[in-house]
Amino acid sequence: MATSVIGFPRIGENRELKFSTEKYFRNEITQKELFDQASQLRLKHWKLLQDAGVDYIPSNDFSFYDTTLDTALLFNIIPQEAADLDLSPLDKYFALARGYQGEKGDIKALPMKKWFNTNYHYLVPQFDKTTQIKLVGDKIFAEFEEAKAAGINTRPVLVGPYTLLHLSEFADDVKLEDFVPQIIAVYTEVISKLNELGVSWLQIDEPSLVKDMSAQDRVLFNKIYDALLAKKASLKVLLQTYFGDVRDNYSDLIKLDFDGLGLDFIEGRKTLELVKSGFPDEKFLFAGLVNGKNIWRNNYQHTLKTVKQLATKNIVLSTSCSLLHVPFSVANEEFKPKIKAHFAFAKEKLAELVALSSIFEGKNDNLLAKNQKLFAGNRINSNEALKEKIANLTEASFVRTPEFSKREALQKEEFKLPLLPTTTIGSFPQTREVKKMRARFKRHELGQEEYDAFIAKKINDWLKWQEEIGLDVLVHGEFERNDMVEYFGQNLSGYLFSKNGWVQSYGTRGVKPPIIWGDVTRQKPITIKWSKYAQEQTDKIVKGMLTGPVTILNWSFPREDIPVSESTLQIALAIQEEVLDLEANGIRIIQIDEAALREKLPLRKSDWYSEYLDWAIPAFRLVHSKVKPETQIHTHMCYSEFTDIIPAIDNMDADVISFEASRSNLEILDALQAQNFKTEVGPGVYDIHSPRVPSVNEIENAIHKILQKVPEHKVWINPDCGLKTRGERETKASLKNLTSAAQKIRKELGECE
CATH class of the missing domain: 3.20.20.210 (TIM Barrel)
Structure with a gap:
């Protein structure tokens, strides 16, 4: 049973991306230095997944700010006022994310909203009459080739067209339907270029499918993918969903020419029921059975019981969503061993995927026994x-x-x-002064009286x-x-x-x-x-x-x-x-x-x-x-x-x-x-x-x-x-x-x- 990860934390084990990017904002490093540090971070993460034994490794899940914003810029979905700024492409990108106020203009940041039911925020793409959708970026291709040059075969990830349209906002004088032909054309172009590069699999993320879908929504989705899948040639396409189940259009999904379907078995209350109702033998089921949003250890016995109920031979064990939503590694923590044993952060979830695959194939029964022991008995005493x-x-x-x-x-x-x-x-x-004083107090370098005097002065100054x-x-x-x-x-x-x-x-x-x-x-x-x-x-x-x-x-x-x-x-x-x-x-x-x-x-x-x-x-x-x-x-x-x-x-x-x-x-x-x-x-x-x-x-x-x-x-x-x-x-x-x-x-x- 192969293993897959939908996405991986991009900020780094020690928040390297955050600190590098903020240095760039403060003009302490150049664009080249920022790009070099980002490249090193991506390579580190790809090698980590490869060394862990994960079979399907994502690329293009990296972002300097937000992947939805990345997708919008890939397709030239950019407000005219930002396009007109005399800035580098990277600085235009950050202007859309953070706003810009300077000698070259004054623009507000794009709207920001919660990413479905998480505490992650995405930047909302804006469509108006000036929007001309076309492929102008190369990030998805460049990162695939970057990994390939390091000897790592990755599966590029892209926000899907249906989700991109449904997460966007449209000016009063345009509507979503106006842009469907352009959207189909530009995604078709991406598929063609990925074929040229020799990409095996493309992961298209469509989390909007787990929300309520109207009959019109289903028609739109089928229209888009009938056109796209007809052009996929040798490229295999994984339709990836997460944060719920796809009850509204499951019957459509299994009929469309997707090579794989990624379904969430953690938050998808009806996912198991849907799959048991029938799943095509020729498709791969990427089963999201390792929780990508919480930090508790996976109960192997429960997970394997679910796997055995899946009526399909082509099962790939996957995370339920991107691991973006959990910390990097438990190894960086100082919990007591008996407590730490209950936690699995992103790095540990990779090991869980591989362990579950191994146990399913009849190996490593000792891992199953150890996991069962962890879940035996009560972890705490109730109040x-x-x-x-x-x-x-x-x-x-x-x-x-x-x-x-x-x-x-x-x-x-x-x-x-x-x-x-x-x-x-x-x-x-x-x-920095406030954080420094708090850190000193926490390290007992500062007494209570001195720290309280500092806090009192800050309060007094700001009250005045x-x-x-x-x-x-x-x-x-x-x-x-x-x-x-x-x-x-x-x-x-x-x-x-x-x-x-x-x-x-x-x-x-x-x-x-x-x-x-x-x-x-x-x-x-x-x-x-x-x-x-x-x-x-x-x-x-x-x-x-x-x-x-x-x-x-x-x-x-x-x-x-x-x-x-x-x-x-x-x-x-x-x-x-x-x-x-x-x-x-x-x-x-x-x-x-x-x-x-x-x-x-x-x-x-x-x-x-x-x-x-x-x-x-x-x-x-x-x-x-x-x-x-x-x-x-x-x-x-x-x-x-x-x-x-x-x-x-x-x-x-x-x-x-x-x-x-x-x-x-x-x-x-x-x-x-x-x-x-x-x-x-x-x-x-x-x-x-x-x-x-x-x-x-x-x-x-x-x-x-x-x-x-x-x-x-x-x-x-x-x-x-x-x-x-x-x-x-x-x-x-x-x-x-x-x-x-x-x-x-x-x-x-x-x-x-």
């Missing part, structure tokens, strides 16, 4: 008191009183904030600056926090933390998700010390800042031995204790961020409530259900598509919700208006994931657009996300422009300062 607490929750436990409209009136009287109150999402720049520019609701800046999930997990029981478990979130931005090892309870107050301190320094309101239970769950590697809904309730009860402590210590506005609420939403609408929202929304409500009416609860959500779950978000019963909205051109406003959204809102008026500084006029225009859709008494003015990744210069310039714009529009609306 019975916590179980009882959850069992005793009633419907009233999830309901806040009085109703929103009464709370809103009480809070307006309590706070007396001006029209269009200004605030930020919470964090301020985590400069916020007052000077006229922000209405302040934040303390979160200088004491490393990560919005890890910081909380470190104060909760049941959590483990990796030393080097980095996973790419977008571009050079990585996250280090903590691991939920056991039952979760709050061990001690988490945020009270610095929230209380900050509030004591000013007469203005300072928000308390917390991370919500759904986001803590979704941005952790969850347990697989209990339902995620149960884990989330455990976390919710812990955060509820923190909320009530903040309130008791005089914090009158508390923000409970649910940045990742949308992330684990099932990809099929029919599963939204039964499998997710029916427990995710109540978990958030549980957190704030006991606070006083005058205490104002905020939440924040970022870089996802929220328009289709607006009623569920309103049902969270927060008092104020801030959204990422700038990169999506404030599209969410129409949905808020259509759904009669009751909660007060702060749609982000500028993009913090770009270093460019928005002008006052630009922010004014964004506010005017908001006020066309949302009543002025419901609107807050804020950036679209936290500012920890930005530099101090652009942060201060942007926020000064934000407050100036808000103040100008207040005067237009007749409110005096």
